[in-house]
Amino acid sequence: MPTEPTAALPKNFLRPCLLLLLREEPAHGYDLLERVQSLGFNGSDPGGLYRALRTLERERLVRSAWEPSESGPDRRIYEITRAGMEELHRSAKAIAAGHETVAAFLGRYEEFVALSRRGTSGQQPKRKRAQVS
């Protein structure tokens, strides 16, 4: 995993996250490093971000250009390409399908044990596990 996730996330989840962030607006690397934290990454691995961006650019899913800076060296600004939008859409559909599977798993597990999740701590199981006599 190129950056450290703060929760169990799908494999290579950083790729669609970066595409999503760039779909929202073009961005510099440091900006992406901060914004990716809202999607479950702790932002402690700028190298992972850099390598992911280079891979996406080689695959023509993003493109970048130097942007002059008045206060320091020029910065690379990234934007999503048309192919990147298509890849993002495919990824979103795959994630949605995975989400349904995970929701089914959690629903069945919580028949036995209530999970403490964000905003839902303290819930009781829907039913008690069958007792073995």
Added chain:
Amino acid sequence: MSELEALRVRDEVLQAMYWMRSEGLAERPAASELAGFLAVPAQTLGPFLIRFAEEGYLDRDEDRFSLTQMGEERGKHSFADEFADLTRPTHGECDEDCWCHSSPDEAARCLEERAHAH
């Protein structure tokens, strides 16, 4: 190390260091930090960094390295050169004023139509 390999690593290192610097992440990273950034073993990268310093691309201060003027220019230009052919619109990409940029719904519909057309 072969000369070709050294040139490839040189551009990769200089590009990464320029990027780190321009993003305000590190001006003088340690060899171990650079190795972690590029996901390569530190013992592999170390001899390359020493060589690039001897060639005038890097300034060395014990275990830390920074870009010289020559290294900065090479890092910036090789970055641009590497992706030069990727920064032009590719076949099938729309212009900035394409209708599908109007809303997420239209973009999604456009993508679906294109997917079915392939």
